[in-house]
Amino acid sequence: MDIVTPGFTGRPRRDGPTLPPGQYLEEGFPVMSAGPTPRVRRDTWRLTLTTETGATREWDWAGLMALGSEKVTVDLHCVTQWSKLGTTWRGVPVEALLDGVDTAADYAMAGSSGGYTTNLPLADLVDGQAWIAYEFEGEPLHPEHGGPARLLVPHLYLWKSAKWIDSLRLMLTDEPGFWERAGYHEYGDPWREQRYQGD
């Protein structure tokens, strides 16, 4: 007779400090979208960077690829309490988009096809912390997960990782994005459990 312990999957369990407070381990990859999935094609995809003075830069897919990419393995933490560990992505470091950009901005607003927005300190988008990600586990990023390209900022709750990213607006002062206006924390550090305003 087999003895089955509920919740025991037979895989080595990782616990303790690998999971931020209040999070549980998720083996699947839930889709969390506030609206319908836009169908964006690589050949019509564009990303626009706007500085606080209104200066703009634009990349098409070939331009994005020309910036050079990295393969990264990171843990994901969603504010709805699931965490997915050891996910592998390929993406262009956001730093590469900012190379040579003249700005005094401290904040950025990421914008998506469909109108989603989320705000982040510019300091959290550089130094190997954020990517324009376009492959997940060696495959082109699925539309439901933000393909052709999404922002990936794994050290913050996953709502900061804007799917279908099409703009990055640099700002001198912080402004709330879509979920931040609805009461989510302006920063969203999972290790400090910054889920909602005031946490």
Ligand SMILES: Nc1nc2c(c(=O)[nH]1)N[C@H]1C(S)=C(S)[C@@H](COP(=O)(O)O)O[C@H]1N2
């Ligand atoms: N454009 C856009 N980006 C988005 C969202 C969204 O609704 N629209 N949802 C956010 C939230 S709340 C989460 S948890 C993650 C979910 O990413 P996933 O669907 O790939 O799991 O995407 C974030 N990025």
Ligand SMILES: [Mo]
């Ligand atoms: Mo979320």
